Structures are given as C-alpha cells and as structure tokens.
Amino acid sequence: MDNINTKEYSPESPSMKSRLSWLWSEYSVIIAFIIIFIAASVMNPRFLDINNQLNILMQVSIIGIIALGMTVVMLSGGIDLSVGSVLALAGVISVLALNASGSILIGVFTALLVGAFAGFLNGLMVAKGRIASFIATLGMMAAARSIALYIAEGGSVSGEVSGFTAIANNNVWIFDLPVLIFFAMAVLIYIVMHKTRFGRYVYALGSNEKAAMLSAIRVDRIKIGVYTLIGTLVGVAAVIETSRLNSISSSSSGAQYELDAIAAVIIGGTRMTGGRGKIIGTIFGILILGILNNMMNLMNVSPHLQGFVKGLIIIIAVVFQKRE
Amino acid sequence: MDNINTKEYSPESPSMKSRLSWLWSEYSVIIAFIIIFIAASVMNPRFLDINNQLNILMQVSIIGIIALGMTVVMLSGGIDLSVGSVLALAGVISVLALNASGSILIGVFTALLVGAFAGFLNGLMVAKGRIASFIATLGMMAAARSIALYIAEGGSVSGEVSGFTAIANNNVWIFDLPVLIFFAMAVLIYIVMHKTRFGRYVYALGSNEKAAMLSAIRVDRIKIGVYTLIGTLVGVAAVIETSRLNSISSSSSGAQYELDAIAAVIIGGTRMTGGRGKIIGTIFGILILGILNNMMNLMNVSPHLQGFVKGLIIIIAVVFQKRE
Amino acid sequence: MTSQPFVAMNQIEKSFNGVPVLKKVTLEVEKGEIHALLGENGAGKSTLMNILGGVHQPDSGQIFIEGKQVTMANPHISQTHGISFIHQELNMVGDLKVYENMFLGSEIRNKAGFLNVEEMCRQTREILAELGVFLNPKEYVRNLATSYKQLIEISKALLHKSQLIIMDEPTTSLAEHEVGRLFELMRNLKKSGVSIIYISHKLKEIQAVCDRYTVLRDGQLVKTDDMQSGNLEEITKLMVGKAISQERFVHEHEFGEMALEVERLSSPGLFKDIDFTVRKGQIVGFTGLAGDGRTELFESLFGYRKKYTGTIKVKGKAMKITHPRTALQAGMGYVPKDRKENAIIKDLSVVHNMSLSSMGNFERWGFIQDKRELEKFSNYEKTLNIKVANPRITIDKLSGGNQQKVIIAKWLEADTDILIFDNPTQGIDVGAKQEIYQEILELAKLGKAIIILSSEAPEVLRICHVINVMYHGEITARFMGDETNEEEIMHYATGAKREGEHIG
C-alpha cells in the first residue's frame, strides 16, 4: 500500500505543502468561497438547509452559464456587454417561434440560433471590423434590446405550448434541470478550454495576439468563435430563463446580467486583459455571488444598503485572493 | 515670399497633404462629427437653429465633464464605472450640506469633496489594493448608489437655498454657464494632460506600466491621482446637475452615465487599453452622442428603436474612424 | 582611501519560488571601469543587476555605494544613488514620442511648472547624435525599428549623468557600426569617471571594451579578473565548462531539390524586386543593417504582411500566402526576432509554448494529450539543452536564452520543410549558440531548407552556404559562404558598394 502511495510523488506531483501553496495562488477564490460559506452558515442556520443550497444552485445557473462564456471572452482579451440584451432578444424570438410552431424543439433551437448569430456578429465586428470589443458589444447591447422591445412592443411574451416550462422546472433526483445544464456546460467549456486547441489558442490570443498570429493561429477565426460561443451559451440561458417563467420581458429580462457575469469572472481570478484565468475560478466566483444574494435575502439587509454590502464583499473577495 | 513658405517645410512640419492625412488618422472623429452634423442638418432643418445648437451643448455638458475624466482614466489603462452613482451620492450629500448650512459655497465644496473622496478610494483600491479597475469601480458603483438611497430614503432631495439654481441656469452672453464650465474643464484637462508631467505619466502608465515603473515613476500615486481627478470632475457635474433642477434623485440621477461617458471616450478615439487617445477626440465624441440624442427626439424615432439607431451609429462612427 | 570600490555587492543571495538563483555572489566595480558580467543563459546576471537596480530585493547580502550601505527598495532609489539601468528587455513606452521616452521620469520643466518641450527635444537630438542617430525627437517610438529603440534606451541612461550604468545586453539588435559608436561613447564615459557594468554574450565586444570581468555560473561567482590576463577561450571555459570553437562549420552534405523560389517580390516602402532560391539542405543567410527590410520581407513571405507583389513558389508550386497559417500549411516555419513581442506567449507554460504551432501532433480524437506534450518537450530539453526546473511554469520565468530555445523547439516540432530564423541567437550564450548552430546544421542535413536572418555578419559567415546582403530593401550582393569576409559584407550592407550577383 505504502508503495502505491509514494509513487504518486513523482517529480511532477510536488509535495503536499507546495501543493497547498500552489492551490492558494491558483485557486484562492476557492478559499474565499469556503470562508464566505462558513461565515454564511454561522450567521444564519437556515443557510445550510438543503433546500436553500439547492435554491442557490438554481439561482446561479443562468448567470453561471453566461459567466462561462464570459470567461472565454475575457480570456481572449475581450468583453461582452451584450449578453443581457441578447438573452432578452433570443428569449422573445424563441417564444414567438415556439408559439408559431407549437414545437418545443424549434423554440429551443431558435434561441440558440439567435444567440449564436448575435455572438457571431459581435465576433465579426471585433475580428474583422477591428472594433474594440467594449464598444462593439455596447452597440449590440443597445441594438438587441431595441429589437426585442420592438418585436414585443415593449412588453413581455408568454409561451403557449404546454411542456415548455418543463425544461427549467423539472428535477433529476434532487437537482433542478437548469443546475444540471449549468454543470454540463461547465464541464464542456472546461474541456474545450483545456483539452482542445481552440482553448489553447484563446489563451494564446489573450496573452499576446501578435505572437499568436506568428505562431500560425488564425486569430480572427478564434475571435469569431469565442463570441459565437458565448452567444450560444446566452441562447441556452435564454431557454432556461424563458422556460422557468414561461415568459420573457423585452424590457427587463437580462438587465445587468453582463455586470454580474463579469463580476463572477473577475472574482474567479481571470485577468481583465486576458490570457490568464480558469473556468473553475468562475464557477466559484458565481457561487460567491449567489451566496451573497441569498444571504442578503436571508439576513434582511435594508434594501437601500444591499448594494453597499454586495459591493464591499466583492471587493474584499478580490483583494483577499489577489496574489501577484 | 517663397522663401518664407519653404522654410515652413522643415522635416518637422510636414506638407499640407501629409498634414491632412495626419489630421485624418489622429482626428478622424472630427470628420465623423462633421458628416453626422451635415446629415443632421439635411434631415431636419430645425437642427441648425441656434437655440437647438445651444441646447445640445447644454445637454452634453454634464456627461461631457465626466467624459473628460473618463478619458484620463482610460488613458491610464483603467475604467470608472462608478461615475453615475458617485454623482448621485455627491449630489445628495451636497444638497443636505447646502440646506443645513445655507451656504452655496459649502454646498459646492461638499460635492467636490465627496466626489474626490470616492475617486480617491477607487484609486486606492486600484493602486494599492491591485484590484482591477473594472471590479473596484463596480463595487463603488453599487456602494455609492446604495449610500445615496439610504441617505435620501430612496427619494430625491431638493435645495432650499435660493440662488443655488443660478449656477446651472445663468447665462454668459448666449452660453449657459454649464457649457462654459465644461469648456473650462476641457481646457484645464487638456493642459494637464499635454503640458504637465502628470499627463505624460498617465500616457506612459497606460501604454507600458512596467516601463513607466522602471523609469522611476511612482505609478501608484499617478493612479490615485487619476481616479481622484475624475471623482472631482464628477463632483463638478453633480453640482451642475443638482443646481439645474434644484434637486437630485437618489434612485435615478446619474443612471448609466458611465456608459455614455465611456462611449464618448471610445468614439473619440481613445484606446480601450490605455496609452493612446486625445481630449479633443472625447469632446467630439460627446458632441456626436449629443447630436444623436437630439436628432432622435427631433425626428420622433420610436423609443423602442432608439437603442438600435444609437448602437448602429456608434459602431459606424468607430468603424469609420479606425485607422491602424 | 582610493581603493574603495564605487559599488560593492556582498554575499548576495536570491531565490525564486524556492529555487536559488544567486548563491552568495560578490561583485565589486571600481570608479571609471568597464566591468564585464559574464555567464551562461540563466546564470543569474540579470537577476543580480535587477537587485542593484532596485527591481528585485535580495534575500540576503548587502550593497555598498562608496562604502555606505544602501537599500535599493525600488528603481527610483537606485536612480538617486546615481545608477542607470539599460534592461535586457526593451522597456520603451511605444505610445510616447522619442523625447518623451528619453525624459520619462525626469522631465525638464519651465518656471511655470509646464513641460519644456523644446529644451527636451534639443537635448534629445544632441545625445542621439553622439551615438550617430538622427531621429525626429517627436516621432512615436512605436514606429521605430528595434535597433533605434535600443539606442534610445541607451541614450536615456546616458542622460541621467549617472555614476554607474548597467548595460544588460545593450547590443542585441545593433549593427556593427552602431556598436562601434557605443564603444567610443563608453570609453569617453570611462574617462570622465563613470563606471559601467556590461553584460553581453558577444565575447569579441567584451574583449574590445572591458577592463575587468566577473563570471557567474549557476548563480555562483566563478572568477573576477583583469581582462588582459584572460583570453577568450579561457573565459568561455569558465562560463560553459568547455572550449568553444569559433570556426566556420564545414558542410559536406548534398543539396536536394528546389524548396523555395521567390521572384520579384516587392512591397512599397519596405523591399523591392527580391529574387532568391533555397534548396533542400541549403542554409541561406540574409544580413544587413537595421532598416534593410529583411524582417519585413520574411514577415510578408510568412503571410503576416499582406501587401506585396511578386511570386512565391514552394516546392515548385506557386502559392498565395495570406496568413501565417497558410505559410505553415505550405511548409514554412518562422522563428521571429524580438521574442518578447513576437514569439513568447508569456501566460502559457513552457510546454504549451512549445506545442502551440503544431497542436495536431498532440491530439487524439481532437483532444490534447498532455503526456505526449511533456514527452516531446523532454526530448527538446535534452537536445537543445534547455534549462528549466519545471516545464509547467510560465515561459516568462525562464532566462532570455532559454526562452529562445523553447521558441526554436516550437518550430522544430512543427516540422516544416522550410525554416526561417530571424536573429535566432539574440541574447544566447556562446555555448547555447553553438548548440543551436549544430541543430540548424543537423536540420539542413536532414534536407530542410534553412534561411537565417541576422544583423551579425560573423553569424551568417559561420554557418551559411549562401549569404545575401541587403541594403534599403534590396539585395545588393550575394556570396558563397566561404568566399567572403566581414569587411566585404559591410561594404555592401552600408551601401558603399553595389553590384549584381557574385555567384552564378
């Protein structure tokens, strides 16, 4: 038995201690998460309730899926401000398609398609138009919201096909389906980023675009791919959001999702300028935000002061983890 | 005569033609502005009305002042999302101070102080805490709005000192005072950025932070200075905004000002990542936005579609001017 | 009294992440001497200097300036002690103008507190002229060639009227005549009592200008001595543990078929009417001064620049190369110069940098096989003698020379038939240089077509079969490698002489 154990300590798997210090520097967000988790448990016993835990998971799943895509975009050195608006647009159009066709599959497919197409346009603007991603996606943010409002005449549209709400409201064992979709997406994006050349190229591009290009990487395609990917993920999120409430609002759905998603990515340790960061970090980042929102509801913080508390804790979480 | 003329063509003052091309590459935003201006004149004859022109100037002055500060922040490689919230906070506190003291001077001074202090905190977080400016100012955005809401109990506060409204509602010749304040600030910031070493260091820092540091520049101080500067400018904007209507709303005042300010800066040709850009560009950027808003009202564009039109024109303006 | 050295670094120790890099190193520099600091890549030279310059803090040991102990907490403090530092990696602010870079951190201001632009421009022109450089001080640095950036970096250090100037490989992208001027300047500085610490891997330079030398090896002091008493061979031995020949490589293998034919390649303002051919197994060199257009030429050939005319034939087939990817698919590889900007991805690990251009070699079912990457890397680690403790650390933690070797490994792994090396031995120590030449020769023997761009005439002379000399974007001469010498090359490179082809 001993033998097998020692075998693990080959030169490439360093000692326990250096492993911990590596964990700390690479994944300090996990430690921040654990501390916040413990603090929350102590402050309110209801927090640990299994139902509450499942609620939190459910609550972060939509922004979580978007944050996964945002991680990829930010690793590539860009940003996507349009996610919230595109979610509204994809939701509105997909509900219309759903109602028109009566087919859930078509509804879902439409959402993905609209999201992917909006992302593709963002990618084109960034890659071929050479527009700063901030401004390109700011434009898309305004435009997508505007089209959604126009189509839905400023109001919300509701699904009329029974069974559509099942997507977000079904459970598998104790988990809500959206949570499982989130985890599936997380695993998928993890694999894409760490096990395929696409992911490798994204990191390279975010770190040094010129060197990436001189390494014979088609930087433009990768960029378009990155924005199309987040667009598709936003489409997935739109399906869940629409199905959950069986309706989507052209005016308020998705409002400020970009800020939450970006906050999760940065709390998760991804560098603003790209090239450095981890999918796992983002997952813990989004969990931290979820716990914060949940705790604020549980603790009855004065509504006017919730922003203050949230802002403060985000900053503390980030200060706490920075190591460079 | 000829002689004098040729003397001008020393290697450092290029020919007319190359001068034009230089103008184009450096100040293409001005050309975009001229085109939009002409288009607006053609589309609606009322646009050229002197009162309308003065209105536009008045309308851009508040965001304009903020955008000047945003230019400096973005040149340094940062961003400030908290401007709108800090404006509300500075406004609320200054009205309270104004009413309590009965002194306009104290009111104005308080606004500047609150703005500068919030900026200083942002600067500390970015420089000493090494927090990404996006996240630091996102935290400040939430916190400042929250405190403003808390102080004003979610409502708005009104000035009770006669004479306070004069600040924003007086004219000098045909110009409203806020317009003149905006121009004065523009000249001031121009001088700071191009004639003092502070400005030089801001560019250096935004372009290559490591090189700036190795040149023995105290990078931290410059960063703190940059955020304090924009904070102070936000304080100035808060005074104008409050004085204009003699009241400020803790909930809606300043909402999304950050997006307009950032858009103006980028339309003005400043690079997202810092180091490159011009104050003059920002001024034309803000004028373009002002004309856009004005034209959409003049033409009575459907509110649902305004976002689309605005997003589109911003992107076109940016595509049109990019030259690299 | 006078025997007190200007700077004394005593028993300096430093480690990064638990890996010792400097082990009780002692260095003394007298007033008015030029002191060479020598050693292999990764020996710790730059680290030692970074400690003196306030960039890094030592783990233990003391620094004395004129006998007084000092703490170099940051670059600013170091500067106030009269120390200027020319860093190994260029640290220019590209978005500022030449004069703004020169005076960054020490601007001249008028009485009102505003910047005195005219005075700064005047002084900039003056000091650049001393190095034989005539530039518009208001030009943006980003528009300048690397050699100019390096010269500006040097001038900036001169500007401070320092008592000690640290020069960490200042000549890596300079041409011969520019180096000559720099040496002249250094000798003048020495006369006026300024001390200089000079780091370079070009031993001829060391001999030409240095008074004393200190050799480091694996972070340990090996020897400090006067220059006269040691000859180059001895120093080399101290550095790498064996003697290195400076002889020309002998080529005995046969050339294969035509690999690359370039006809009438032109790009306005960059290069004009370029014709040349490379056969399999042939090593073709291109040399010239800065601004001769050779980098731009090959960047175009490699698809990084797109605005050019003319025909490119790869293995007899005409190709339109519009992207580095197409170039790679056509069988071309390119090791760019200025590795910091163009070659290394500093956030990727050493292994991942190596595999970046040839992901296909490491994939199975579309997924990357980590193990295969590591295995391949350990091969290169041995053959190229790359010094790295753990190949999973990010590449920016490696010494400059080892970074360069990883980049070469990257293109060896891509296994292209044509390999273009732009300044392949920039900042590489003599031992490693030899290894890289050896590797290149092996590749040629395997039938690869090799192109070497270099500003160092001796480099192309040592290894190339054919040498092209460029001047102002044109090929002004072509020699067989064994039928010419440095002097002749210089003639054509400086435009003093211009002729048609020298070989039939």
Added chain:
Amino acid sequence: ACGSTENESSGSTDEGSGDGDMTIGISLPSATHGWMGALIDSAEKQAMELKESEGIDYVMTNAADPNKQANDVDDLIAQGVDVIVMLPIESAALTPVGQKIKDAGIPLVIVDRELENDAATVVVKGDNEGIGVNAGKYFVEQLNGEGKIVEITGPPSSVTEQRGSGFKEAVEGQEGMEIIASQSGDFSTEKSLEVMQNILQANPEIDAVFTQDDGMALGVMQAIKEAGRTDIQFVTGAGGAKGVFEDIQNDGLMKATFLYSPTMVEDAVTIAGDLAQGEEPAESMVVKEATQVTKENVDEYYDPESKF
C-alpha cells in the same frame, strides 16, 4: 378562491407560530426611479411599524429583472415566511412564481401589477390604464377636442404600455387631437428635461403635454420655462409627487396629476400583517383610483412631509 389553500396555509402558520414569531416576505423591484424608491421606502417603514406594534418580522428583497425576482421568492419560500407581498416586475413572468407561492400554501398580496392567474390572495393596485384614460378625458375636456399633444413616456415596460394605451384610447376618438411627439423620459427628471428641450425645438406649436410620471413632469416644466414658450397651456403628471402638488397649488403650468401613490404598498403590508395573523381578508381586490388631482382638491392630498 383561496378556500383550497386555507388548510395547507394554516398548517404552515402553525409551524411559524411554533417558533413564536411571524414573518412577512416582501419582494420588490429595485429602486431605479423615484417612484419605486419611494415605494420601497414606504414598504420598509410600514413593515417596521408592524414589527414594533405587532411583533411581526419582515424580510425584504429587491430585484432588477424577473428572473432575479423569482430567485428572491424562492428564498422567501425557503425561509418559511408566513405571507408574501410582491410587486411583480412583469405580470406574465411572475405568474408561475405566484402559482408556486400558492402551491406552497403561503398567502400572497400583490401590489401594483396583477398576475395572470388567481394565485393572489389580495391585490392592491393602482389603475395604470385609468391614469391614461382619465388624463385623456381631461385633455379632451380642457382642449375642447382639439390640439397638439406631446407625450413623455416611461422606459419600455408594461406600466408605460398601459398608461400610454389608456391615453391614446381616450384621445384617439377626437378628430382634432393629435399626439405629435411621443418620447421616453425614462422616469427621470433630467432625461425628460433634455428630451423636452429637443421636442420643443422640433415643434413650434404645442398645446399640452402628457407625462406618465410626476418626476418627468418636473423636468418637462423646467424645459418649457427655459425655452420661454407660452403656447403650451398645461402639463399633467401621474403619481402624486410633492413638487407637482406645489406647482398645482401655485397656479403653475401643472394643472392636473393622477394619483398613483407609492404609499399603496403600505396598505399591502398592513393586509399582509393581518393575513399572517390568520385573519380573513376584508376584500380580495383593493383598487387605488387614479383620482384626478387639480387645484380644487389638491389640498386634500398634499403632505409637506412626503418624501416623494
């Protein structure tokens, strides 16, 4: 309608009273404009009062979008609150959430915007459509069926939609009445000022201005004052803000506003308190009339201490 939930809810109330205290859960949108800010404040004040007088605890949550509000309600249900007060951001979107509350056996008090099913135990609402309709009638009356009208709307939302369509409905019957411009003032005074300035430029002749919110009306009046326009006969608002009342009192350009007071939430919280204590609601629908406030009756409604 709530007969079926009665049994279940009494079950959960028992549990609640088991640990000795009762809790009201409040789910509101976040304070993005003055009216909502005032409403949140009113709700908190009323809840605090209940806490002091009756010992009923409360938990308040705020959300910027329907999904977040659904999350908030999940949290409230998970905490086992005894009654929920909700102002749905979107009626349609929060309807399934209301159902969930009902299924959990928790009484629900809906404020301001109705759900599309019968999940609510009690609805306390203003009359958004009524604001538009009443304002429309007022315009027809004052302008004698003829005139050029400018409309300043809120940001796109169902509230804006209802107020706007009520107004159009009432005005469209009149041949001579025309809405010459309709622009959004985003429920913000500053934005409305700017927008009105521009509209004044575009339209040399305007007879009256309909604004969907009192805060916006203040901005509109400022713009008219600055432009020195005399053609505009009156401006109307909606809500019941102190500043607007004062202008009506002082014979300003504001001639009328239509009540839509944020204090409606106080009633809702009070009713929720009663429900929590197991009382039957007196009525299942409390409609706050969009009462027209003009010079004649303004003193009845004016409260100098009001924050709104």
